[in-house]
Amino acid sequence: MPKTMTDNSLSSQLSPTWAGRDIDRLSERQRQSFFRNGFLVIENVLNQEEIDRYRGLLADFDQNFTHNYSGHGEEPRQPGETLNIRNAVSRATEIRDLMVHPKTFPLLLDVMGPNICLTTSHAYLRPPSPPGTTEDFKQIGWHRDGQAFSTCEPGGQLPWLYTKIGFFFSDTTIPDCGALRAVPGSHRYSGAIAQDDDHWEPYGAVEVGVKAGSAVMFDNRIYHSVGPNYSEVTRENIYLGYCWRYIRPIDYIEQEDHVLEGATPIQAQLLGKVQDALSFYLPQDGDVPLSEFVKQMNQV
Numbered sequence: 149m150p151k152t153m154t155d156n157s158l159s160s161q162l163s164p165t166w167a168g169r170d171i172d173r174l175s176e177r178q179r180q181s182f183f184r185n186g187f188l189v190i191e192n193v194l195n196q197e198e199i200d201r202y203r204g205l206l207a208d209f210d211q212n213f214t215h216n217y218s219g220h221g222e223e224p225r226q227p228g229e230t231l232n233i234r235n236a237v238s239r240a241t242e243i244r245d246l247m248v249h250p251k252t253f254p255l256l257l258d259v260m261g262p263n264i265c266l267t268t269s270h271a272y273l274r275p276p277s278p279p280g281t282t283e284d285f286k287q288i289g290w291h292r293d294g295q296a297f298s299t300c301e302p303g304g305q306l307p308w309l310y311t312k313i314g315f316f317f318s319d320t321t322i323p324d325c326g327a328l329r330a331v332p333g334s335h336r337y338s339g340a341i342a343q344d345d346d347h348w349e350p351y352g353a354v355e356v357g358v359k360a361g362s363a364v365m366f367d368n369r370i371y372h373s374v375g376p377n378y379s380e381v382t383r384e385n386i387y388l389g390y391c392w393r394y395i396r397p398i399d400y401i402e403q404e405d406h407v408l409e410g411a412t413p414i415q416a417q418l419l420g421k422v423q424d425a426l427s428f429y430l431p432q433d434g435d436v437p438l439s440e441f442v443k444q445m446n447q448v
């Protein structure tokens with residue numbers, strides 16, 4: 149269980165939407181679990197109204213996006229097909245609130261500290277797989293995020309570049325329904341993953357199934373994948389990734405002005421607002437409003 153703190157001035161600094169809400173902190177047990185396993189399930193993050201709000205948002209995305217924006221280009225899609233939209237925060241201001249949710253964001257600060265920004269915001273709909281889809285099929289194959297850095301292994305370890313939080317709006321506890329799969333502890337070693345030649349799952353792989361409204365926080369180095377969705381339910385979720393400010397974000401070079409319009413100072417920091425280039429490495433007062441927030445959080 150997370151630790152819960154009541155201080156209304158803290159939650160309203162995150163977003164006016166969260167004014168009056170308690171904020172949660174990482175418990176010692178959660179800290180140990182995150183660093184040992186490389187991921188942490190956080191249950192009961194979103195209430196029903198929030199689940200409905202974000203499901204509605206993804207339903208609008210489904211109807212309105214004629215293309216997926218999953219990487220370097222765009223791919224055509226039809227409503228009801230897989231949806232894969234990067235920089236989702238630039239397409240709906242509601243995602244700014246999710247980015248600083250009082251039940252997840254303070255826990256992220258507890259593991260990463262204040263000098264962070266949003267590196268990715270990725271909206272997914274993963275509908276049931278077509279009949280005939282085989283068990284070894286992967287909607288996304290086994291990988292570590294930031295694999296491009298696998299040649300850079302200071303001290304024999306892959307670098308921890310960022311932490312993702314996946315917010316799930318549908319139930320993924322049904323077996324083989326397109327849930328996130330992961331190899332616990334795989335963030336702590338580099339090199340090839342241990343696997344039988346004739347089997348498609350690495351040793352120790354688990355499905356990280358969660359109830360709607362839960363979140364999964366994970367280290368970019370964890371081996372993960374997504375299998376087929378044999379259920380009748382579309383998997384609905386948004387991943388938000390947070391990196392340290394001296395690392396380049398994945399989804400944007402600079403956000404357009406409209407993305408920062410009306411943002412709280414903390415949201416603006418996360419969206420990449422910066423005074424000058426040196427601020428990424430040597431932040432001064434005002435560059436990182438989250439520093440003051442973390443100080444206040446630690447005093448309560």
Ligand SMILES: O=C(O)CCC(=O)C(=O)O
Nearest residue numbers: 272288293327328373374
């Ligand atoms: O859809 C998922 O659960 C995983 C997505 C993924 O592996 C990724 O975005 O790197």
